Amino acid sequence: MNGLVFAGLVFLLAAGLSVIFGVMDVLNLAHGSFYMLGAYAAFAVVSRTGSFWLALLLGPLTVGLIGAVMELVLFRRLYQRGHLAQVLLSFGFTLVFVDLVRSWFGPRTYGIAPPPGLGGAFHVAGANFTKYDVFILGVSLLVGAALLVGWRLLKVGAVLRAGVSDKEMVGLLGIDLGLVFTLTFAFGAALAGLGGVVAAPFVAIHPAMDDNVLILALVVVVLGGLGSIEGALAGSLLIGLAYSFGTFYLQEFSIAIVFALMAAVLVLRPRGLFGIRT
Amino acid sequence: MQGLTAGYGGPAVIRNIDLRVGTGEAVALLGRNGAGKTTTLLSVAGALPIRSGAVALDGRPATGLPSFRVARLGLSLVPQGRRIFPALSVDENLTLGARRGAALSTVQELFPVLAERARVFGSNLSGGEQQMLAIGRALMTQPRLLLMDEPSEGLAPQVVQQIGELVGRLRREGDLSILIAEQNLALALAVADRVYVLERGEIVHEGTAAAFGEDRALQRRYLGV
Numbered sequence: 001m002n003g004l005v006f007a008g009l010v011f012l013l014a015a016g017l018s019v020i021f022g023v024m025d026v027l028n029l030a031h032g033s034f035y036m037l038g039a040y041a042a043f044a045v046v047s048r049t050g051s052f053w054l055a056l057l058l059g060p061l062t063v064g065l066i067g068a069v070m071e072l073v074l075f076r077r078l079y080q081r082g083h084l085a086q087v088l089l090s091f092g093f094t095l096v097f098v099d100l101v102r103s104w105f106g107p108r109t110y111g112i113a114p115p116p117g118l119g120g121a122f123h124v125a126g127a128n129f130t131k132y133d134v135f136i137l138g139v140s141l142l143v144g145a146a147l148l149v150g151w152r153l154l155k156v157g158a159v160l161r162a163g164v165s166d167k168e169m170v171g172l173l174g175i176d177l178g179l180v181f182t183l184t185f186a187f188g189a190a191l192a193g194l195g196g197v198v199a200a201p202f203v204a205i206h207p208a209m210d211d212n213v214l215i216l217a218l219v220v221v222v223l224g225g226l227g228s229i230e231g232a233l234a235g236s237l238l239i240g241l242a243y244s245f246g247t248f249y250l251q252e253f254s255i256a257i258v259f260a261l262m263a264a265v266l267v268l269r270p271r272g273l274f275g276i277r278t
Numbered sequence: 279m280q281g282l283t284a285g286y287g288g289p290a291v292i293r294n295i296d297l298r299v300g301t302g303e304a305v306a307l308l309g310r311n312g313a314g315k316t317t318t319l320l321s322v323a324g325a326l327p328i329r330s331g332a333v334a335l336d337g338r339p340a341t342g343l344p345s346f347r348v349a350r351l352g353l354s355l356v357p358q359g360r361r362i363f364p365a366l367s368v369d370e371n372l373t374l375g376a377r378r379g380a381a382l383s384t385v386q387e388l389f390p391v392l393a394e395r396a397r398v399f400g401s402n403l404s405g406g407e408q409q410m411l412a413i414g415r416a417l418m419t420q421p422r423l424l425l426m427d428e429p430s431e432g433l434a435p436q437v438v439q440q441i442g443e444l445v446g447r448l449r450r451e452g453d454l455s456i457l458i459a460e461q462n463l464a465l466a467l468a469v470a471d472r473v474y475v476l477e478r479g480e481i482v483h484e485g486t487a488a489a490f491g492e493d494r495a496l497q498r499r500y501l502g503v
Binding site for chain 2: 155158159164168170173174
């Protein structure tokens with residue numbers, strides 16, 4: 001169960017990361033920061049208003065807005081400059097965000113309680129489940145289903161899928177890619193922010209909380225295939241299960257198992273499970 | 279376009295190109311491999327930066343605009359190599375750039391095979407089908423000027439002939455202007471009213487298609503045929 005919940009959280013990051021990398025060709029290391037900011041936003045809103053549901057609305061909105069501003073003001077200028085400049089810029093952002101939350105919230109660790117009605121556990125077939133685990137799983141499944149429908153059936157999904165293979169041609173057909181990029185970046189940030197809000201009652205909230213999730217999300221992107229929602233879904237499930245299996249049985253090797261799995265998939269399918277391009 | 283100069287970062291690939299396509303006219307851009315035909319079309323379409331010179335469409339300036347703005351002014355490109363989106367179905371490829379008033383049925387009537395294969399992914403089409411899809415995709419943006427870059431490349435003679443007939447039909451049915459870059463002289467002369475010849479990035483000849491078609495010496499000199 002823990003593995004599935006973890007897979008759900010990783011998916012919320014990996015989906016945005018994959019589409020941003022696939023379509024915009026931006027490797028955004030600050031994507032984990034969006035998750036961390038989402039969790040802090042949840043803490044801030046819950047400690048002031050007591051409403052988790054308000055946090056579930058405001059957190060992703062705020063983080064999405066931050067993402068939009070980052071794309072418009074800075075990332076936009078770096079598309080021609082290649083990956084190194086983008087990696088440096090986004091890594092710089094991770095440091096800035098960590099320092100910002102440290103100066104506002106201090107270095108200590110916070111936690112929030114699950115919203116009323118979602119606390120407590122129940123038993124099915126001899127196994128223990130918390131209601132909140134089921135909630136996280138439900139949210140990520142819902143988001144996954146919605147993304148898949150949008151990706152496959154909506155016009156915006158078609159534009160993004162087209163952009164993964166040939167951006168220039170998309171522009172030549174009269175589509176404003178600049179606008180598409182800003183919205184994609186903001187939406188990906190909002191999804192990671194949502195992941196952070198949803199994770200807040202489940203994990204400890206601290207400035208480095210995104211480390212593991214970001215690494216796993218990056219592995220999912222590579223394993224699932226760049227710019228593929230299907231890949232992000234399947235990859236998250238695989239990685240989430242492998243990671244929690246590893247933590248349970250082979251504590252010291254849990255990350256190693258994840259990378260071994262990635263290596264094995266890449267040997268068999270160099271583009272990842274659902275990759276369109278390498 | 280007037281005095282157009284453009285390139286890819288290094289020295290200019292095309293220099294001082296003066297070229298005009300009248301409303302409803304079909305013009306062929308001829309020249310050997312590497313003469314600058316593709317560069318000319320891409321820079322007109324806004325996909326390559328223009329160093330100097332001016333481009334206008336229906337009297338409206340298009341110089342230096344991003345490609346999506348040029349497309350919205352009414353210019354559409356059928357690119358070299360077709361550049362079909364592999365992860366999109368035929369229908370999705372067609373509707374991606376569709377402008378208001380464009381009907382899928384119009385294109386499907388021109389190319390019945392595109393209706394038959396509506397749900398097939400772009401990656402699973404034959405070369406001829408891809409070329410028809412690329413033309414259909416461009417027409418869905420309701421262009422005033424259609425640029426075609428080597429539409430005959432890699433296709434069987436029958437399909438090339440089909441494309442020639444189609445261009446003729448498009449011209450008869452509306453006031454669409456066409457600029458076609460071709461190595462296939464027969465196709466170019468069959469569809470065009472006038473021709474320009476590019477050599478090493480410059481226009482070296484301009485005249486009617488009929489005159490160029492009769493002047494073997496000229497053809498040999500510029501195209502080596």
